[in-house]
Amino acid sequence: DVKVTQSSRYLVKRTGEKVFLECVQDMDHENMFWYRQDPGLGLRLIYFSYDVKMKEKGDIPEGYSVSREKKERFSLILESASTNQTSMYLCASSTTVNTEAFFGQGTRLTVV
Amino acid sequence: GQNIDQPTEMTATEGAIVQINCTYQTSGFNGLFWYQQHAGEAPTFLSYNVLDGLEEKGRFSSFLSRSKGYSYLLLKELQMKDSASYLCAVQRHNNAGNMLTFGGGTRLMVKP
Numbered sequence: 022d023v024k025v026t027q028s029s030r031y032l033v034k035r036t037g038e039k040v041f042l043e044c045v046q047d048m049d050h051e052n053m054f055w056y057r058q059d060p061g062l063g064l065r066l067i068y069f070s071y072d073v074k075m076k077e078k079g080d081i082p083e084g085y086s087v088s089r090e091k092k093e094r095f096s097l098i099l100e101s102a103s104t105n106q107t108s109m110y111l112c113a114s115s116t117t118v119n120t121e122a123f124f125g126q127g128t129r130l131t132v133v
Numbered sequence: 134g135q136n137i138d139q140p141t142e143m144t145a146t147e148g149a150i151v152q153i154n155c156t157y158q159t160s161g162f163n164g165l166f167w168y169q170q171h172a173g174e175a176p177t178f179l180s181y182n183v184l185d186g187l188e189e190k191g192r193f194s195s196f197l198s199r200s201k202g203y204s205y206l207l208l209k210e211l212q213m214k215d216s217a218s219y220l221c222a223v224q225r226h227n228n229a230g231n232m233l234t235f236g237g238g239t240r241l242m243v244k245p
Contacts, residue, residue, distance in 0.1 A: 056235070063235050122166075
């Protein structure tokens with residue numbers, strides 16, 4: 022079975038902290054994605070990566086950065102967390118062929 | 134950019150048929166996905182359409198019309214466990230690879 026693992030299910034951080042969300046996939050997928058999901062807004066794409074060290078901005082990249090040093094790992098970084106970044110964060114991966122994306126279980130981040 | 138629209142909520146009766154519509158506007162269209170997401174869980178893949186027409190998979194079917202920018206998900210013989218959010222997602226290709234963008238999701242409530 023494909024597995025996409027996010028490092029934490031729940032996180033509470035303080036405003037201004039630097040936050041790292043980690044995602045690891047075990048299927049050698051080329052593409053990896055970070056989304057945030059908010060009530061009424063659905064899943065919104067923050068960043069995606071199609072190869073090691075490659076990244077592309079999604080629809081809402083402001084306030085976020087990413088890192089992909091190894092193929093299996095894609096990290097989302099909040100340089101200085103703010104309360105409006107309180108959300109559910111979902112990581113996903115897929116191959117380059119037109120197949121479905123597989124999602125991790127999500128990290129519910131609360132910034133206080 | 135792109136727009137993906139789907140109804141926010143729908144209600145249907147156990148044993149009935151329900152159709153969830155999705156309209157989209159995008160460049161570089163490269164396929165449309167439907168995902169199911171139960172509350173508190175990760176989205177899971179239901180169907181994929183890249184050519185016009187109907188794809189049937191058990192109780193679920195998905196239709197695509199590329200010229201109209203329109204898709205629907207048809208659920209037959211509804212069961213209580215089908216109560217979930219249904220997410221329409223459009224894949225588009227650009228120089229960076231395949232981006233997957235989601236609509237806001239349709240929350241389906243199945244009543245006895």
